[in-house]
Amino acid sequence: MLRFETAGESHGECLVATLTGLPAGIPISLAAINHELWRRQQGYGRGGRMKIETDQVEVVAGVRHSHTIGSPVALLIRNRDWQNWTQALPVEDVAGGEERRKPVTRPRPGHADLAGAIKYNFHDARYVLERASARETAARVAVGALAKALLGAFGIEVFSHVIAVGHAWLERAAAWEEIVALWQKTEVLLGCVDSETEARMKEVVDEAYRTGDTVGGVFEVRAHGVPPGLGSHITWDSRLDGRLAQAIVSMQAVKGAEVGFAQEGAASFGSKVQDTIHYDREGRRFTRGANRAGGLEGGITNGEDVVVRGFLKPISTLRRPLESVDLQTREPALAAYERSDVAVVPAALGQSAGLVGAAALLFAADRYWAGG
Numbered sequence: 001m002l003r004f005e006t007a008g009e010s011h012g013e014c015l016v017a018t019l020t021g022l023p024a025g026i027p028i029s030l031a032a033i034n035h036e037l038w039r040r041q042q043g044y045g046r047g048g049r050m051k052i053e054t055d056q057v058e059v060v061a062g063v064r065h066s067h068t069i070g071s072p073v074a075l076l077i078r079n080r081d082w083q084n085w086t087q088a089l090p091v092e093d094v095a096g097g098e099e100r101r102k103p104v105t106r107p108r109p110g111h112a113d114l115a116g117a118i119k120y121n122f123h124d125a126r127y128v129l130e131r132a133s134a135r136e137t138a139a140r141v142a143v144g145a146l147a148k149a150l151l152g153a154f155g156i157e158v159f160s161h162v163i164a165v166g167h168a169w170l171e172r173a174a175a176w177e178e179i180v181a182l183w184q185k186t187e188v189l190l191g192c193v194d195s196e197t198e199a200r201m202k203e204v205v206d207e208a209y210r211t212g213d214t215v216g217g218v219f220e221v222r223a224h225g226v227p228p229g230l231g232s233h234i235t236w237d238s239r240l241d242g243r244l245a246q247a248i249v250s251m252q253a254v255k256g257a258e259v260g261f262a263q264e265g266a267a268s269f270g271s272k273v274q275d276t277i278h279y280d281r282e283g284r285r286f287t288r289g290a291n292r293a294g295g296l297e298g299g300i301t302n303g304e305d306v307v308v309r310g311f312l313k314p315i316s317t318l319r320r321p322l323e324s325v326d327l328q329t330r331e332p333a334l335a336a337y338e339r340s341d342v343a344v345v346p347a348a349l350g351q352s353a354g355l356v357g358a359a360a361l362l363f364a365a366d367r368y369w370a371g372g
C-alpha cells in the first residue's frame, strides 16, 4: 500500500515527508519536483513570504540514480525563514527563552488559533498556527510530484486551473489543451485559461488589497488518460470520489469539493444531467455524450477525465482585523495580523494537482498497480 506522512512547522527548520510503497524503477526528476514547488509559490495575491522562500526539495532516501528503489522515499524542504525564528522557536528551551517567543494571543476568526488553543490548552496560538499553516502543503506537493511520476508511467496526467476568484467566474468550459498550456507558462498571474476573465479576477484581488480584505475562489483539478475501473462501489472508503473529496477538503481553507458538475446537477433535471452512453465499434470502446459526472460513477472511474473542484474561503488573516478576544486577558481585542496572503486560489491550484496526485490518485494508482 502507498502511504505518506508529513511533518514540520511553518517557521521551523524544514518540512519533511515520507512516502512508502512506491514500486522500484519509477523515474524521478528533482527538476520536476522543484517545478511543482515553484508552481505552488506563484500567483497574484500571495504574501511577502513567497519572496523569502524558493523551495527546493532534497531527496534523502528511496531514490538512487534517478529512479525509485522500492524503499521508502524521504523528502526534506528547508524553510528559508527559519533563520528569523531560531530564537522564537528553539527545540530546547534556553534561559530567557520566554522573552524571545512571538506569541499570538488574539485568535483570528476562521483560523485554527482559537479551536487549537482550546484543544491543546495553550495560552498562545503560536504552536497551533505553526502547523495549521498551509506551508505544510509544500511537503504534500513534493509527495504529489512523486505520485504524478508514478501516474505518468501509466500515461495519466494531472493539472489544474482557477475558475473563480470571488465573484469573477470563468463562464465557459476549459479545453484540456488550454489547461496544459497554462501549466507550461513561466509567469503565473491567477492561473485562469481565459485572459479576459483573469483580468476581472485580478480586479477582485486588487479590491481586496485596497480594502485590507481577503478573497476566496474555486479551482478545478483534471486527471487525463485515466483508465476505467479505479476505485470501487463496494465499500464507502474505496469509493474514489470520497477519496478525492478528502484530498481536496483536507487542504487548508478549502471548505467544499465538487465532483463533476455537482452544483449545476443539483439544480437540474436528471435528463439534463446524466451522460448518455454510446459505443464506438471501430475503437471498440464505450463513449459518453458529455462528462458532467466528472469521470466518476459509483466511485469508479469511467474512462473520462476525472474532474474535481475545490472551493476556498477567503483566508482569515486580514489587514483590517476582525473582532476577537485576547486569550490571556479575555478582553475584547482585534485579531492578530501576521504577514499574509490576500488571495490563495492560484497557489491552491498549484498544490491541488499535487494533493490530488498525492492523496487520491495515489490510491487509484495503488489499486491499478495491484490490479484491483
Ligand SMILES: Cc1cc2nc3c(=O)[nH]c(=O)nc-3n(C[C@H](O)[C@H](O)[C@H](O)COP(=O)(O)O)c2cc1C
Pocket (backbone or CB within 6 Å): 047, 110, 111, 112, 132, 133, 134, 251, 252, 253, 254, 315, 316, 317, 339, 340, 341, 342, 344, 347, 348
Ligand atoms: C496556499 C494557501 C495559503 C494560505 N495562506 C494563508 C495566509 O497567508 N494567511 C492565513 O491566515 N491563512 C492562509 N491560508 C489558510 C489557512 O491555512 C487556514 O484557513 C487555516 O489553517 C484554518 O484552516 P481551515 O480554513 O481549513 O479551517 C492559506 C491556505 C492555502 C491553501
